[in-house]
Amino acid sequence: MQSNTENFDVVVIGGGPGGSTAATLLAMQNYRVLLLERDKFPRYQIGESLLPSTIHGICKILGLSEELKKAGFVRKLGGTFRWGTNPEPWTFAFSTASTISESSSYAYQVERSKFDTLLLMNAANNGVDVREQHSVKEVQFDNGRACGVEFVDADGNARQANAKYIVDASGNQSQVYKKVGERVYSKFFQNLALFGYYENGERFPPPRDGNIFCAAFNEGWFWYIPLSATLTSVGAVVAKEYAERLKLGHEEAMSQFIASCPEISRLLSKAHRVTEGIYGQLRIRKDYSYTNDRFWIPGLVLIGDAACFIDPVFSSGVHLATYAALLAARSINSVLADGMDENRCFEEFEKRYRREFRNFYEFLSAFYDMHHHEDSYFWKARKVLNSQETAQQAFVSLVAGVSNLQDEHLFVEPARIEKIKQELGKLDDPNAGSPYQFGEKKAFLDALVEEAAQIQTQASVGSRRASEEPIFEGGLIPSADGFRWREATASLAATK
Numbered sequence: 001m002q003s004n005t006e007n008f009d010v011v012v013i014g015g016g017p018g019g020s021t022a023a024t025l026l027a028m029q030n031y032r033v034l035l036l037e038r039d040k041f042p043r044y045q046i047g048e049s050l051l052p053s054t055i056h057g058i059c060k061i062l063g064l065s066e067e068l069k070k071a072g073f074v075r076k077l078g079g080t081f082r083w084g085t086n087p088e089p090w091t092f093a094f095s096t097a098s099t100i101s102e103s104s105s106y107a108y109q110v111e112r113s114k115f116d117t118l119l120l121m122n123a124a125n126n127g128v129d130v131r132e133q134h135s136v137k138e139v140q141f142d143n144g145r146a147c148g149v150e151f152v153d154a155d156g157n158a159r160q161a162n163a164k165y166i167v168d169a170s171g172n173q174s175q176v177y178k179k180v181g182e183r184v185y186s187k188f189f190q191n192l193a194l195f196g197y198y199e200n201g202e203r204f205p206p207p208r209d210g211n212i213f214c215a216a217f218n219e220g221w222f223w224y225i226p227l228s229a230t231l232t233s234v235g236a237v238v239a240k241e242y243a244e245r246l247k248l249g250h251e252e253a254m255s256q257f258i259a260s261c262p263e264i265s266r267l268l269s270k271a272h273r274v275t276e277g278i279y280g281q282l283r284i285r286k287d288y289s290y291t292n293d294r295f296w297i298p299g300l301v302l303i304g305d306a307a308c309f310i311d312p313v314f315s316s317g318v319h320l321a322t323y324a325a326l327l328a329a330r331s332i333n334s335v336l337a338d339g340m341d342e343n344r345c346f347e348e349f350e351k352r353y354r355r356e357f358r359n360f361y362e363f364l365s366a367f368y369d370m371h372h373h374e375d376s377y378f379w380k381a382r383k384v385l386n387s388q389e390t391a392q393q394a395f396v397s398l399v400a401g402v403s404n405l406q407d408e409h410l411f412v413e414p415a416r417i418e419k420i421k422q423e424l425g426k427l428d429d430p431n432a433g434s435p436y437q438f439g440e441k442k443a444f445l446d447a448l449v450e451e452a453a454q455i456q457t458q459a460s461v462g463s464r465r466a467s468e469e470p471i472f473e474g475g476l477i478p479s480a481d482g483f484r485w486r487e488a489t490a491s492l493a494a495t496k
């Protein structure tokens with residue numbers, strides 16, 4: 001019979017992108033990780049428009065690049081906006097950012113039920129103990145330090161798990177964040193979103209057909225996200241004073257909002273709303289722009305919507321959740337594997353996470369002022385990032401999520417790995433005089449390929465990392481493989 005209490009290195013609460021990413025990155029470092037997810041996947045979630053940083057940075061480290069290609073998600077090359085004083089829609093392409101290579105200049109529009117399931121299954125494949133329909137009820141403390149969780153399993157049994165660290169990635173609905181600090185709601189972003197799904201909405205001509213389209217109108221703005229050749233996610237984000245309209249019923253309110261936005265009316269003129277299945281209802285979200293006043297306490301760290309979220313206009317939610325997962329996993333690993341000081345590691349986590357959040361927040365506050373031409377939004381992005389790029393390039397770097405990730409050197413070069421594989425593949429050739437029996441060494445080769453690729457990657461990023469500076473005095477920098485923190489001076493010495 002299974003004991004009522006189990007022991008792990010890390011317990012992760014929630015199997016959204018934040019939780020799956022943190023759990024996988026920790027399991028890759030051989031920690032015993034338990035991930036508890038309340039729902040049965042695939043489950044519905046909003047947040048379908050992703051950024052290049054997530055696809056070519058985090059998902060690549062997670063080993064998901066091929067799976068994502070096979071999944072058939074819509075390719076997003078950038079965004080199209082009817083916004084500001086320009087009456088015509090304007091478009092930005094990720095390929096124009098100096099910080100993004102040509103091969104990484106796209107993201108995907110995803111059905112989150114499918115995308116989140118891929119990430120969760122990948123966590124299980126990497127050794128995470130993933131348990132769906134397991135709901136965390138309480139965090140346990142010992143002398144002020146979080147040390148475990150109480151949860152209810154799929155059969156309704158009360159159980160416990162002890163761990164050295166708890167990662168709370170349970171999204172915006174759960175209450176775990178209260179153990180860490182206070183949730184502070186934005187006074188500026190106080191909108192609500194009403195959204196649904198439509199079949200046969202019109203598409204822009206290529207190459208803009210996979211772009212997110214955001215259109216401002218009198219009451220707020222619309223998102224229009226192509227999820228397949230025929231399915232479109234459509235949402236109205238409106239100021240709180242228009243909440244009154246919802247009393248007319250969601251259907252009527254949505255019809256009125258669409259009618260007052262000419263671009264969306266036109267795109268949907270031959271479309272019909274989906275009324276069955278997971279996309280069958282009009283949904284509402286409000287009070288989603290907030291940040292916790294603390295992101296961690298000893299033993300417990302908040303990531304993703306559990307910690308903060310701003311506003312969907314630049315699709316930053318999944319990016320912030322997965323970037324925070326990387327920072328948190330790096331901090332936990334540095335304490336557990338290298339015995340580094342917990343305060344320093346988590347201070348670094350919180351500072352970098354808040355910097356990324358602040359960049360989006362500050363820029364979005366200016367972007368919501370509609371009385372400007374797009375050029376002035378580009379200049380604002382340059383100012384927020386304090387960047388040397390052109391104003392337009394700074395804007396694209398910011399909204400692609402790579403303005404800070406470029407310091408992180410996440411972009412592993414697949415060509416390098418392929419080259420090593422080819423070299424090692426020669427060993428398998430019976431005519432090449434290999435000392436091994438043909439077929440005998442597959443496991444050995446697999447391990448070697450991985451290790452060699454890792455070293456190659458470290459070597460390639462390590463030399464560039466020499467110029468990396470900490471983001472604050474006394475701060476830490478990422479290690480060459482990205483899985484730990486390092487002293488800035490030690491890293492410089494190591495690369496000489």
Ligand SMILES: Cc1cc2nc3c(=O)[nH]c(=O)nc-3n(C[C@H](O)[C@H](O)[C@H](O)COP(=O)(O)OP(=O)(O)OC[C@H]3O[C@@H](n4cnc5c(N)ncnc54)[C@H](O)[C@@H]3O)c2cc1C
Nearest residue numbers: 014016017018038047048049136170171304305312317318
């Ligand atoms: C209107 C709107 C539009 C948005 N559009 C975009 C967009 O286009 N692009 C984008 O990137 N982001 C968007 N977002 C944000 C995005 O939805 C979130 O930022 C993202 O889903 C956060 O991921 P997460 O892993 O932190 O949490 P989630 O995806 O919410 O996952 C949390 C998981 O925790 C589980 N859970 C909760 N409580 C418990 C418990 N007690 N025990 C166990 N499990 C639990 C839940 O079942 C859930 O699966 C949007 C948000 C809103 C409100």
